[in-house]
Amino acid sequence: MRRIFQRDRHGEPSSVPDDLWQRCPRCRQLNYVKELERQLKVCPKCGHHLRLRARERLTMLLDAGTFVEEHEAIRSADPLGFVSAGQRYQDRLAESRAETDLPEAAICGRGTLEDRPVRLAVCDFAFLGASMGSAVGEKITRCAERSAADKRPLLLVSASGGARMHEGIYSLMQMAKTVAAVQRLGAAGVPYLSLLTDPTTGGVTASFAALGDVILAEPGALIGFAGPRVIEQITKQKLPAGAQSAEFLLQHGMIDRVVPRAELRPLLGRLLRLYAAGRRAALGPPADCRQEALAIRSNGARLP
Amino acid sequence: MRLPLAPRPAEPSAWERVQLARHPQRPYTLDYLRLLCAEFVELHGDRRYGDDPALIGGLASLDGRTIMVLGQQKGRDTQENVVRRFGMARPEGYRKALRLMRHAERFGLPVVTLVDTPGADPTLQAEERGQAWAIAENLAEMATLEVPIVAAIIGEGGSGGALAIGMGDRVLMLENAIYSVVSPEGCASILWKDAARAAEAAEAMQVTAPDLWRHGIVDAVVPEPPGGAHADPQTAAANLGAALAEHLSALEARYGQPGGWDAPALVADRFARYRRIGAFVEDDFA
Numbered sequence: 036m037r038r039i040f041q042r043d044r045h046g047e048p049s050s051v052p053d054d055l056w057q058r059c060p061r062c063r064q065l066n067y068v069k070e071l072e073r074q075l076k077v078c079p080k081c082g083h084h085l086r087l088r089a090r091e092r093l094t095m096l097l098d099a100g101t102f103v104e105e106h107e108a109i110r111s112a113d114p115l116g117f118v119s120a121g122q123r124y125q126d127r128l129a130e131s132r133a134e135t136d137l138p139e140a141a142i143c144g145r146g147t148l149e150d151r152p153v154r155l156a157v158c159d160f161a162f163l164g165a166s167m168g169s170a171v172g173e174k175i176t177r178c179a180e181r182s183a184a185d186k187r188p189l190l191l192v193s194a195s196g197g198a199r200m201h202e203g204i205y206s207l208m209q210m211a212k213t214v215a216a217v218q219r220l221g222a223a224g225v226p227y228l229s230l231l232t233d234p235t236t237g238g239v240t241a242s243f244a245a246l247g248d249v250i251l252a253e254p255g256a257l258i259g260f261a262g263p264r265v266i267e268q269i270t271k272q273k274l275p276a277g278a279q280s281a282e283f284l285l286q287h288g289m290i291d292r293v294v295p296r297a298e299l300r301p302l303l304g305r306l307l308r309l310y311a312a313g314r315r316a317a318l319g320p321p322a323d324c325r326q327e328a329l330a331i332r333s334n335g336a337r338l339p
Numbered sequence: 340m341r342l343p344l345a346p347r348p349a350e351p352s353a354w355e356r357v358q359l360a361r362h363p364q365r366p367y368t369l370d371y372l373r374l375l376c377a378e379f380v381e382l383h384g385d386r387r388y389g390d391d392p393a394l395i396g397g398l399a400s401l402d403g404r405t406i407m408v409l410g411q412q413k414g415r416d417t418q419e420n421v422v423r424r425f426g427m428a429r430p431e432g433y434r435k436a437l438r439l440m441r442h443a444e445r446f447g448l449p450v451v452t453l454v455d456t457p458g459a460d461p462t463l464q465a466e467e468r469g470q471a472w473a474i475a476e477n478l479a480e481m482a483t484l485e486v487p488i489v490a491a492i493i494g495e496g497g498s499g500g501a502l503a504i505g506m507g508d509r510v511l512m513l514e515n516a517i518y519s520v521v522s523p524e525g526c527a528s529i530l531w532k533d534a535a536r537a538a539e540a541a542e543a544m545q546v547t548a549p550d551l552w553r554h555g556i557v558d559a560v561v562p563e564p565p566g567g568a569h570a571d572p573q574t575a576a577a578n579l580g581a582a583l584a585e586h587l588s589a590l591e592a593r594y595g596q597p598g599g600w601d602a603p604a605l606v607a608d609r610f611a612r613y614r615r616i617g618a619f620v621e622d623d624f625a
Contacts, residue, residue: 106621114554114618115545119530169617176614198498198520200530203544204556207520208616210499211506214475215482215610238520241459241499245475260471260499261461265525269461278463287467 059083075296084253084296086233088135089142089159092192096155096300101146105154106177107138111170117201124201127163135162139170143178145187149304151311154182155190160234164196167239171199172209175243179216183223188307192230193244197237197262210242217243226310228303231281231290236262249306250290251299252281258290351515354538356547357523359515360494364569366576367426368395368410368453371493374576375583376401379408382442384435388468391432392422393460394504396439401451402584407443409436409504410453413494426495427460430473433503437477440484447599449487449587452504457522459500474503481506482610485602487590489583491561492516492548493568508609509586510556512548513579514563518556519546556616559586 056065062081071078075095076085087095093102110128117124132138140163143156156178158165165171175191182189199206220227229247231240233256241260244250252258259279267274277283281293294302351359359365372379378400384390396409411428414420428436436452443450459470481488481504490507496518512518521529523537526544545551548560561582568575594605 108621109619110621112618112620115543117543119543169619173617173619197529200521200526200544202618203520203546204518204551204554205616205618207498207502208556208613210475210502211478211482211613212616214478215613218479218482219610238499240471241474241503242478243475245469245472246479259466260459260474261466265461266463266466270463274463279466283467287469289469289472 077296089157092157097146104144106174109170111168115203131162137162140165141171141174143174151307152187154187157192158194160194165194166199167209168199168202169205172212175213176216179220182225183220188226190228193235194232195239210238213243217246224315231258251292251294252290256281353541353547356515357541359567360517362569366572368412371576375580385431389431391429393424393426394428394432407448407450411456426456429460429465430468430470433473433477436504444486452490454492454496454501454505455494456497456500458497474499477503489586492518509558511559511582512557513561515567517546519544
């Protein structure tokens with residue numbers, strides 16, 4: 036898992052012990068790993084937000100010990116019998132599962148955030164570039180459906196390098212499926228918060244990620260429909276610095292806020308409290324939401 | 340309208356179909372409208388930013404019915420493609436489509452979309468005007484639109500830019516059209532770092548109409564004349580017109596009500612159509 040963070044973009048051989056020091060991919064300075072972790076993997080020297088793994092994100096956002104994973108058994112099938120460079124897609128998936136210790140490119144479940152019930156799904160770029168195939172599409176859809184049923188606000192933490200090409204048209208159709216599901220969630224009056232992380236591109240941006248009632252993004256995150264390389268290839272022009280960044284999208288009115296990582300949890304807490312005190316939510320979420328959160332807090336249980 | 344069970348010996352390969360779908364003489368949206376519609380009044384602009392000639396729309400008369408028609412429009416030559424950008428729509432194009440879908444809903448008109456695009460416009464201008472947002476908002480609208488939608492892939496169905504007007508109660512596909520999540524060249528260059536292996540990628544991704552029919556993604560394959568639609572546009576248009584009429588009639592029979600549509604049933608069935616699409620397993624094996 037650590038390997039992902041330590042991949043050196045410039046291919047410079049690391050001359051220091053891997054587990055103590057880590058080079059910031061942006062400013063190239065060395066950081067003490069323990070300090071970097073204390074800073075939620077934001078470079079203390081330049082403020083660069085390093086990519087987080089899905090489980091790190093869950094730990095960072097949720098109240099300790101409240102996460103209950105849902106739909107963990109869902110895995111992509113291989114509808115096309117896809118083979119790439121002599122490797123079957125099923126074998127590629129098995130390899131990714133072993134490498135990342137994740138069942139698929141998104142994990143989802145429920146928990147509490149500053150004592151407010153929330154359901155969330157987190158995409159992990161380390162799993163096949165967080166591409167959306169049938170499993171990710173089904174998990175996002177079910178999260179939205181469950182939240183519509185139990186009125187638990189939904190937080191989707193997006194990242195994606197694009198489509199899961201190995202699943203062909205099934206991958207494309209997940210855009211339609213997930214959008215229809217978050218539409219129904221909106222109709223049920225349940226808030227959907229969308230958090231865009233580096234990088235969020237392609238079909239994920241152009242489907243559920245763009246439809247949050249509130250859309251937040253981390254500083255410097257690359258966000259767009261077409262990836263920067265595609266744009267440069269097609270237009271034969273170098274993109275200006277900062278094009279397709281979170282700040283660029285804020286400026287163009289596409290997202291609500293750019294939020295430094297350390298401020299995310301408090302802000303999400305404030306938003307959840309505001310919706311909970313709103314007129315529609317005040318009509319009452321089903322009791323089990325509150326009871327479960329209370330139960331989890333009172334006995335401090337560490338759920339699986 | 341039904342495919343033969345066994346492939347005919349002379350079936351073109353996936354790559355040959357890609358070439359037919361992109362043939363420079365292939366009929367485009369306006370060609371079909373000219374051949375099929377007694378009336379077509381084009382409506383312009385998204386009322387927010389501009390008008391996009393890469394995606395056209397308007398009121399049309401098809402087989403005696405008034406419909407709202409939308410479609411990407413490729414240019415026939417370089418000069419025309421300067422404005423039509425090979426049918427690659429920008430956010431203002433998708434937002435015009437959104438406006439016209441809502442217009443159709445207000446007057447109870449069925450929506451017919453003709454999909455023919457390599458993909459959504461991949462430029463910085465499109466990005467800064469919210470290309471991803473425009474596409475997502477169209478999908479959201481089509482998921483809940485209270486009039487029937489029949490989509491037909493007539494040439495290239497390129498990724499999210501195609502789906503952005505391609506969700507429907509019925510999805511039809513011309514025999515030599517293609518529909519895929521990424522272009523064969525894009526797939527080959529991402530997976531194998533070699534765009535020249537596009538033919539292989541087209542086979543592997545199963546992008547042809549018979550493939551998509553087999554996977555249950557399209558409801559019907561519309562036959563093309565021998566040699567492809569460009570060899571005999573009149574016949575291609577007649578076949579497309581007959582298929583559209585057949586499916587519009589079926590939707591009218593099922594959801595039509597005096598003065599309108601059974602919207603709850605229509606929207607619920609459309610939701611179910613997309614809800615079931617996915618190839619996954621769910622078991623305790625970890």
